[in-house]
Amino acid sequence: MSDLKSKILGGLYGQAMGDAWGMPAYFTIDQTWQAYGGWITEFLPGPADHPVHFGLPPGRITDDSEQAFSLAQAFIRHGGVSLEAAVEAIISWYDRVGGDSSPYVGPSTRRGVQALKRGEDPRQTGNWGDTNGAPMRISPVGLLHPGDPMGAIEDAATVSMPTHNTGVAVAGACAVAAAIAVGMLPGATLDAMIAAGMMGAEIGARKGRPWLGPSVARRIRMAVDIARGPGDALARLRELYDVVGTSLSVPETVGSAFGVLAMAQGDPKQTAIYAANLSGDADTVGAIACAMAGAFSGIEAFDQSILDTLEADDVTASYNIRALADGLLALVEGR
Numbered sequence: 001m002s003d004l005k006s007k008i009l010g011g012l013y014g015q016a017m018g019d020a021w022g023m024p025a026y027f028t029i030d031q032t033w034q035a036y037g038g039w040i041t042e043f044l045p046g047p048a049d050h051p052v053h054f055g056l057p058p059g060r061i062t063d064d065s066e067q068a069f070s071l072a073q074a075f076i077r078h079g080g081v082s083l084e085a086a087v088e089a090i091i092s093w094y095d096r097v098g099g100d101s102s103p104y105v106g107p108s109t110r111r112g113v114q115a116l117k118r119g120e121d122p123r124q125t126g127n128w129g130d131t132n133g134a135p136m137r138i139s140p141v142g143l144l145h146p147g148d149p150m151g152a153i154e155d156a157a158t159v160s161m162p163t164h165n166t167g168v169a170v171a172g173a174c175a176v177a178a179a180i181a182v183g184m185l186p187g188a189t190l191d192a193m194i195a196a197g198m199m200g201a202e203i204g205a206r207k208g209r210p211w212l213g214p215s216v217a218r219r220i221r222m223a224v225d226i227a228r229g230p231g232d233a234l235a236r237l238r239e240l241y242d243v244v245g246t247s248l249s250v251p252e253t254v255g256s257a258f259g260v261l262a263m264a265q266g267d268p269k270q271t272a273i274y275a276a277n278l279s280g281d282a283d284t285v286g287a288i289a290c291a292m293a294g295a296f297s298g299i300e301a302f303d304q305s306i307l308d309t310l311e312a313d314d315v316t317a318s319y320n321i322r323a324l325a326d327g328l329l330a331l332v333e334g335r
């Protein structure tokens with residue numbers, strides 16, 4: 001298998017693994033720690049008392065990966081990244097999950113899709129979208145730009161526009177896409193990915209509509225410093241939770257995703273474990289962080305049993321990750 005194919009597969013499976021691993025986590029570190037008696041070290045079902053993920057089977061992905069895979073499908077169908085492909089992907093996902101009555105649709109995506117369905121201009125429909133839907137689904141854009149963070153940043157801004165066209169949201173999407181683009185290079189380093197992420201955040205913040213919120217780039221730096229600082233792993237996770245944050249806010253989500261990536265030194269499974277126990281919006285932090293870890297380390301870094309569990313789930317199987325990887329690879333090589 002080529003290095004490029006391995007990294008595309010790693011990014012896609014990483015997205016799914018981090019999402020499904022974090023799915024059963026609760027809102028606070030103590031809740032999660034007490035419910036599971038320590039680290040989450042395997043795929044677990046959504047617990048009956050979980051406000052959103054109750055009843056989901058172990059290994060089930062959520063909205064984050066479904067939307068990422070919908071984007072990948074649309075890019076392949078359209079022959080590349082475009083505003084039209086992004087609109088088609090998000091509306092088709094929304095309709096597939098019955099978005100009007102689904103608890104899985106985030107606030108910005110719901111607002112954007114409803115405006116798109118009213119026939120409004122996709123350059124305007126994302127004008128109020130400032131939550132973490134933009135970075136959570138952006139990984140395929142990074143996978144399409146190996147070694148080209150500027151191309152990834154440009155396309156990430158386009159893809160975010162219909163639902164999340166605010167500076168803070170575009171900053172988060174561009175950070176993740178740029179980091180993945182650099183992680184796709186042979187011999188990539190985590191420090192190069194982190195630097196690309198901070199650059200993507202700075203550029204992306206100026207591409208979106210001027211909006212309020214702290215710097216995504218500074219939050220990435222803060223999270224990585226905490227992750228590499230003193231204390232045991234749980235203490236550093238608590239520091240990430242308390243200081244960087246894990247809510248739907250983009251600087252929090254994206255900052256913490258880079259934090260757990262750095263804490264795990266880019267190992268996909270360890271990244272998933274840290275993201276899950278970090279709690280909060282754990283599936284989203286995990287999806288973003290593990291997409292980056294998978295693109296960095298390639299598919300060989302994943303246990304076969306983990307890939308088998310993901311593939312055995314009906315929802316993931318319906319997206320056919322291996323076909324998506326082939327389609328993305330053909331797009332990259334066709335350029």
Ligand SMILES: [Mg+2]
Pocket residue numbers: 062063064283284
């Ligand atoms: Mg989710």
